[in-house]
Amino acid sequence: MPCFKPSILALGIPLCILTALPAFAQVSLTVDTSRPGAVINKNVYGQFAEHLGTGIYEGLWVGPESKIPNTKGWRKDVVGALKDLHVPLLRWPGGCFADEYHWKDGIGPRGKRPVKVNTNWGGVPENNAVGTHEFFDLVELLGADAYVNGNLGTGTPQEMAEWVEYMTSEGKSSLAELRAKNGHPQPFKVAYFAIGNEAWGCGGNMKPEYYASLYKHYKTFLKAPPNVLPKFIASGGNDNDSSWTETLSREAAHGTDGISFHYYTLPTDKWEKKGAATGFPESEWFSTMSNTLRIDEHIKRNVAILDKNDPQKKIGFYVDEWGTWYDVEQGTNPGFLFQRNTLRDAVVAALNFNIFHAHADRVRMTNIAQMVNVLQAMIITDKDKMLLTPTYYAYKMYVPFQDATSLPLTLANNTTYGANGKGVPGISASAARARDGKLYVALVNTNPHEATDVTLDVPGQAIGKVAGQVLSAEAMDAHNTFDRPQAIKPAPFSAQAAGGKLTLKVPAKAVMVFAVEG
Numbered sequence: 001m002p003c004f005k006p007s008i009l010a011l012g013i014p015l016c017i018l019t020a021l022p023a024f025a026q027v028s029l030t031v032d033t034s035r036p037g038a039v040i041n042k043n044v045y046g047q048f049a050e051h052l053g054t055g056i057y058e059g060l061w062v063g064p065e066s067k068i069p070n071t072k073g074w075r076k077d078v079v080g081a082l083k084d085l086h087v088p089l090l091r092w093p094g095g096c097f098a099d100e101y102h103w104k105d106g107i108g109p110r111g112k113r114p115v116k117v118n119t120n121w122g123g124v125p126e127n128n129a130v131g132t133h134e135f136f137d138l139v140e141l142l143g144a145d146a147y148v149n150g151n152l153g154t155g156t157p158q159e160m161a162e163w164v165e166y167m168t169s170e171g172k173s174s175l176a177e178l179r180a181k182n183g184h185p186q187p188f189k190v191a192y193f194a195i196g197n198e199a200w201g202c203g204g205n206m207k208p209e210y211y212a213s214l215y216k217h218y219k220t221f222l223k224a225p226p227n228v229l230p231k232f233i234a235s236g237g238n239d240n241d242s243s244w245t246e247t248l249s250r251e252a253a254h255g256t257d258g259i260s261f262h263y264y265t266l267p268t269d270k271w272e273k274k275g276a277a278t279g280f281p282e283s284e285w286f287s288t289m290s291n292t293l294r295i296d297e298h299i300k301r302n303v304a305i306l307d308k309n310d311p312q313k314k315i316g317f318y319v320d321e322w323g324t325w326y327d328v329e330q331g332t333n334p335g336f337l338f339q340r341n342t343l344r345d346a347v348v349a350a351l352n353f354n355i356f357h358a359h360a361d362r363v364r365m366t367n368i369a370q371m372v373n374v375l376q377a378m379i380i381t382d383k384d385k386m387l388l389t390p391t392y393y394a395y396k397m398y399v400p401f402q403d404a405t406s407l408p409l410t411l412a413n414n415t416t417y418g419a420n421g422k423g424v425p426g427i428s429a430s431a432a433r434a435r436d437g438k439l440y441v442a443l444v445n446t447n448p449h450e451a452t453d454v455t456l457d458v459p460g461q462a463i464g465k466v467a468g469q470v471l472s473a474e475a476m477d478a479h480n481t482f483d484r485p486q487a488i489k490p491a492p493f494s495a496q497a498a499g500g501k502l503t504l505k506v507p508a509k510a511v512m513v514f515a516v517e518g
């Protein structure tokens, strides 16, 4: 079969992307469609937007008076691009910010709202222009569900209870009337409500037992009509500490939908010097792959605890902050956590998606940090301009996996990338039956130098052709800039099978997603 080289050549990838090869292919992927697994909850593709740097102000919110085209203050260009990702869920207002956020500061006429200092993020003024009503405008524009993170650290049970009442009350209470006066007579739909954030750190430096008591205390007073009662989330642990999952799943399980978990990928694994976002050495490409793949161990360890304490699987394991965290871009406010986003980030995202899919029965929500201009962002803005990052494209390519049914697979003869006993799997794969009835497969090649041949076999199904998209580039740190906003983007591909089987050449450092057709 002849090589098919679509617009990938424009990306400078000097590879024949797809070819039907004989049986000497290295890696063999078998998808078992006869034993469907758990549904991949669409909320695995959730996002996170915090009052941090230009993540909300500038990046998303410009205000209704801005010359930048907007709807109710939210940028049309950014919201339009995000809609293409089918963002299912948006977490707000933090993060660390949440535990210093007082919701009453963010309602009523914008000009009269108090100005506070964002003590967590750069010490800049926070004028509260974006508050509860503006947030719900945004989720409505996106067609997403709302995940509101409450203030446990510096709030009170009364303040938190009143916020839930303000958002959800259908009755004639003064708070419901105030919400109507502020422009929203109907209750807001709060899909999820978290009680605090990172209680082990910026949320109050607590011990899990103390937080568990506080969680139960606060949650007692969070009331709403049954049809609009949010699902409650307990703020859990991190990669260094699974005692949070242990304690919370024992002590605070009743009426709790999920326990959260945060894991960030740092190239060096050192918070003091994390590693650069661009211009990094191959050793940091490797360590980033290796470090991000460790989330699998963390999930397994925590899920084992949940399986012991919650065998009926009522509690979800919600990775509500994850992504890459690099040294902040030189010349920017260190408190704004702005970093460039490259092909490496897209590969990291796809590796994480494949792991989340493999744990779909417990990992029913994740929220990447963060949506715009902060950490591993989908979109970067500069005044009236915006660009889409490689991570954006990874999310877009994986849209068919939202609410798809995961399928077991085996990868035989997988390659290893790395040396001296420190290798990582060369190929990562995931497969699912999507809601459109099609079988989708995702492949990731962690090796930045070598393409890998992968033979696809779906017992019981003769493969006719595959068609999808591939994201790769020549440089490990390929990224889009305002001068070259299309430097890296996915390219379409398709390939015919021979004899019911198909062998793909997966380019070096690539993400591929495709549908399998008969």
Ligand code: AHR
Binding pocket: 050, 094, 095, 096, 097, 197, 198, 321, 369, 370, 375
């Ligand atoms: O995402 C940035 C910060 O990382 C969040 O505010 C906090 O929860 C975490 O430490």
